[in-house]
Amino acid sequence: MNREKILSVEDLSVRFKSDEGIVNAVSDVSFELAHGEALGILGESGSGKSVTLRTIIGLLPRNRTDIRGRVRFDGREIQDLSNDEMNAIRGARIAMVFQEPMVAFDPVFTVGEQIAETIVRHDGSSWADANRRALDLLELVQIPSAKRRLASYPHEMSGGMLQRSMIALALSCGPQLLLADEPTTALDVSVQIQIILLLRELQRELGMSVILVTHDVGVAAEISDRLAVMYAGRIVETGTAAEMIEAPCHPYTDGLLSSTVLNATKGKKLNAIPGAPPDLIALPRECSFAPRCRHVQQQCLSGIPRLEPFGKGRATRCLRVSEGQLELQSANPAL
Amino acid sequence: MTGTNANMASDPAIVETQRPLLSVENLRKHFPIKGGLFGRTQAVVQAVDDVSFEIRKGETLGIVGESGSGKSTTARVIMHLFEADAGKVVFDGETVGRGGIAYRELCLNVQMVFQDSYSALNPRMPIGLSIAFGSMAHGVPRKEALDKAAILLSKVGLDPATFANRYSHELSGGQRQRVNIARALALKPRLILLDEAVSALDKSIEAQVLDLLLDLKGELDLTYLFISHDLNVVRYISDRVLVMYLGKVVEVGPVEDVYENPRHPYTRALLSSMPSMDPRNRTMEAPLSGDPPNPINPPSGCRFRTRCRFAETVCGKSSPALTAHSDMNARHAVACHMHDPGSGHSLASQTEAPE
Ligand SMILES: Nc1ncnc2c1ncn2[C@@H]1O[C@H](COP(=O)(O)OP(=O)(O)OP(=O)(O)O)[C@@H](O)[C@H]1O
Ligand SMILES: Nc1ncnc2c1ncn2[C@@H]1O[C@H](COP(=O)(O)OP(=O)(O)OP(=O)(O)O)[C@@H](O)[C@H]1O
Ligand code: SF4
Ligand SMILES: [Mg+2]
Ligand SMILES: [Mg+2]
Numbered sequence: 001m002n003r004e005k006i007l008s009v010e011d012l013s014v015r016f017k018s019d020e021g022i023v024n025a026v027s028d029v030s031f032e033l034a035h036g037e038a039l040g041i042l043g044e045s046g047s048g049k050s051v052t053l054r055t056i057i058g059l060l061p062r063n064r065t066d067i068r069g070r071v072r073f074d075g076r077e078i079q080d081l082s083n084d085e086m087n088a089i090r091g092a093r094i095a096m097v098f099q100e101p102m103v104a105f106d107p108v109f110t111v112g113e114q115i116a117e118t119i120v121r122h123d124g125s126s127w128a129d130a131n132r133r134a135l136d137l138l139e140l141v142q143i144p145s146a147k148r149r150l151a152s153y154p155h156e157m158s159g160g161m162l163q164r165s166m167i168a169l170a171l172s173c174g175p176q177l178l179l180a181d182e183p184t185t186a187l188d189v190s191v192q193i194q195i196i197l198l199l200r201e202l203q204r205e206l207g208m209s210v211i212l213v214t215h216d217v218g219v220a221a222e223i224s225d226r227l228a229v230m231y232a233g234r235i236v237e238t239g240t241a242a243e244m245i246e247a248p249c250h251p252y253t254d255g256l257l258s259s260t261v262l263n264a265t266k267g268k269k270l271n272a273i274p275g276a277p278p279d280l281i282a283l284p285r286e287c288s289f290a291p292r293c294r295h296v297q298q299q300c301l302s303g304i305p306r307l308e309p310f311g312k313g314r315a316t317r318c319l320r321v322s323e324g325q326l327e328l329q330s331a332n333p334a335l
Numbered sequence: 336m337t338g339t340n341a342n343m344a345s346d347p348a349i350v351e352t353q354r355p356l357l358s359v360e361n362l363r364k365h366f367p368i369k370g371g372l373f374g375r376t377q378a379v380v381q382a383v384d385d386v387s388f389e390i391r392k393g394e395t396l397g398i399v400g401e402s403g404s405g406k407s408t409t410a411r412v413i414m415h416l417f418e419a420d421a422g423k424v425v426f427d428g429e430t431v432g433r434g435g436i437a438y439r440e441l442c443l444n445v446q447m448v449f450q451d452s453y454s455a456l457n458p459r460m461p462i463g464l465s466i467a468f469g470s471m472a473h474g475v476p477r478k479e480a481l482d483k484a485a486i487l488l489s490k491v492g493l494d495p496a497t498f499a500n501r502y503s504h505e506l507s508g509g510q511r512q513r514v515n516i517a518r519a520l521a522l523k524p525r526l527i528l529l530d531e532a533v534s535a536l537d538k539s540i541e542a543q544v545l546d547l548l549l550d551l552k553g554e555l556d557l558t559y560l561f562i563s564h565d566l567n568v569v570r571y572i573s574d575r576v577l578v579m580y581l582g583k584v585v586e587v588g589p590v591e592d593v594y595e596n597p598r599h600p601y602t603r604a605l606l607s608s609m610p611s612m613d614p615r616n617r618t619m620e621a622p623l624s625g626d627p628p629n630p631i632n633p634p635s636g637c638r639f640r641t642r643c644r645f646a647e648t649v650c651g652k653s654s655p656a657l658t659a660h661s662d663m664n665a666r667h668a669v670a671c672h673m674h675d676p677g678s679g680h681s682l683a684s685q686t687e688a689p690e
Contacts, residue, residue, distance in 0.1 A: 222617050
């Protein structure tokens, strides 16, 4: 019955005033997220992933920041809400986990106290109920000896355990949307895969929608139903994770996937994308990938390409691909 | 059908190329943790414990292992940034330190590049001068050192006219890492220790720097020790790989042998912890649970036993030695009782045991 999307972002642009000039951190970002869907946002450092998440959850500083566009969450326009209304949504209905669990916890209180406190604040439950829920949550995120761990201080926990605790904190009020910003980047691979599986399981069991931000294609592929690739503040390609990884439809994604070390021949050079991303203070009025693109032609410099539908459920911000002039050959060598 | 291995070894040219450029023997580095009123030692971090390996001329040896397994400490002890508690370092046939070649000489031959490209460069020095500085300290005249720095900048793909007078904060991460590599090359080293040298870089920039390392290696006859927690990158760049766990070497061998036929339960778990790149074929089960234990008071016997599915009594009693067993490639060695026919582990095959 519920056909409406849990989240829709429309023409979002975020600019910061800085001493050097205006930073175009996010430009014309639009996407939708269905109930229970997992979207991966993939992009390199500075491409605007975190700023996009922070805008959705209303965590950006308002001064020196210019936010345009619309974010609609569960039928409500986020940008029109007052601070109080936003505070009621944040944590309770939209929750966020970060790369660094230490930022989510206060070092002077135990993990159990902090989870219970969040529950009391948002739900008005009694402390006894909140403490019971905190224990359930630590068990839900599979922390061994959960009961004893409730009384641990953040610094007494290992990296993986703290990450699980932060996820428990984020889940404490049963959010409909979980935003995860590089939740496994700081972890060792053997712990990273545990957290990936935990997030996937929780998403399915609790029917949550998830947006996962990462720069790691492998992590994105493990969790996401759909992927959006960001480059210099713009989404350059979207589609199902499986289709995109198999056959990308934007030269940037294609370049990234075909220059990975996976299956590259030993001793042979990688087909690295030359150059570096553009300066966000002086974005050119052309395809922002043009200076690094091996398929660039005159027409790519005539304006900023739009994100155009490309086949079913996919879209690309490449003029040449949209117009059928360019077929990207390189399938992902890792498959 | 002429040469058997024995014949080849008697050829002096081959003996020469087979002499390791670097060998590390029984290296140990423990860090005391002091505390309490009188600053007494309360505990000891066994960061590196009885580590031995060789690097041959022209090869790249990769070191993998989780955070805290002792990778950086190993490199730093080789560079003499920390003094070893025990063991020795032999460079090109000569023992370093007491009675052998001086550390200063080792420093001319071995250079290190770190992960943190920012803090390695002096913020108040233009990068051309930063690169020239080491040579000047070793007596090269300023003009000559600066000219050489300009050549090195172009070698690492940075136009000297544009970059020589810039400061490190004006560069991107990838550019700074190129400068660090240029600086390491200035003293014409033969061996470069790369400690997470590409780990902080974005994937597209990482690919560029890996390409650069490959070019330089061929052009300048370099040998690399490549430390990284990225198993894919290590597989691509290394000829051989060494796997560390809590300060010990658990497995070493040619990269393809180790990745395709890992023997140690830890290596197996580590490799199958890598995310699948195929959304249609995802990882369904985590190979290990929990975090690596603390290197303070590591488990007795095999240090991996607390997370190992195959652990038996013998694993807690004695520490397995790093050995090439008869069913393995001669250059592939593993430290696990399960692979040692004489150990008494119930899964150890008895077939190759002498009696
Ligand atoms: N408050 C701010 N003021 C000025 N610039 C900012 C601010 N926050 C972010 N930026 C800039 O906006 C751009 C996008 O930043 P963002 O944090 O979204 O990148 P990201 O894709 O999350 O990168 P990373 O992978 O490094 O986390 C960057 O250039 C960043 O420096
Ligand atoms: N100067 C020091 N004093 C005390 N302990 C140290 C010191 N340097 C390293 N250690 C400890 O030694 C152990 C090995 O550290 P090391 O830095 O070698 O690990 P690593 O394998 O390089 O890890 P990472 O992947 O995180 O870089 C760790 O437990 C670390 O905390
Ligand atoms: S020695 Fe024992 S505990 Fe260690 S890896 Fe082998 S089987 Fe596992
Ligand atoms: Mg970010
Ligand atoms: Mg290290």
